[in-house]
Amino acid sequence: MGTLYRVAKRYETPYSDPIRLARGARVTILPRTSEWPGWVWGRGDDGKTGWVPDAYLRREGEEAFLTRDYDATELSVEAGDTIRPLGELAGWVWGTDDRGKTGWVPKDHLEIDPPRGKEGPMSEEVFRSPKKHGRIMVLLSGRGSNFTAIADAAAAGKINAEIALVFSNKEDAPGLAAARGRGLPTMSLSPKAFADKAAYDRAILREVEARGIDLICLAGYMKVLTPEFCAACKNRILNIHPALLPSFPGLNVQQQAIDWGVRYSGCTVHFVSAEVDMGAIVLQAVVPVLQNDTAETLAARILVEEHKIYPEAARLYFEGRLEIRGRRVTIL
16 A cells, blocks of 8 residues: 545535546647646637646647646545545646545645554555566557567567567557567557547456456557556556656657757656656666757667667566665666
């Protein structure tokens, strides 16, 4: 059991029909005199208005575009309720309450609730990766070059694991063809065949359970996993991001690095949490950002390092050498 929040002061949301937007959605920025730091008041393509995190937006004049999925659902909570946090942003906590509902709660209404066992306060939550021959599921949406790097390492015996399934949300993803060429099991499901994201992710979870998957590796999977999926597979999902997190989360990160004038960028393998690109960091590799770099040349330089550290992270996982304490990963 990890850190929990207890509601110190009752909060009732004024919004009965919250704004919900998918990554890439257009948001029109609207004037609002009581704008909170880190948030903007906007209207989505569906006509609904609401607060949207500025960190999730790529601005273009009075309009902006979401760089990730966003759900503005707020929870109405009573003093004494417990909130299990799934992420935090600009003074708000995204979490699940005692009734299993998930949404935003203002952090100034919460206080830390130290978990207690029968003998008093519990020790910090610790996870250690298993030492075993594992079964890996790869999720991809495109060519999945990092899938190829992991598959090569597994085939060469450098990772004590096998690729048990290569899954995609796109039937024509080149990565699926590459997997079939290796004789690996493949599967694709169209999100359009499901009522919502939760139903889609539950279908994937059924495959995870049915196939005895030990580790899920995201390799260019262009869908954000639901908080429920992340909770069900906690400490069993890895992702690689083409920047040195926590700097430059989201999309178009190579161009962001160039625009900010950083001298170094790189890539990060991290555990996946409900808050996108904010899970515990496993490995990082650094590359220089040259003065004549374009987003494409920088991405190519970073990709070389991605293909090195992603298989290495999977190797360490199944050697039982990754230990998580809070946000920190120790390599044993």
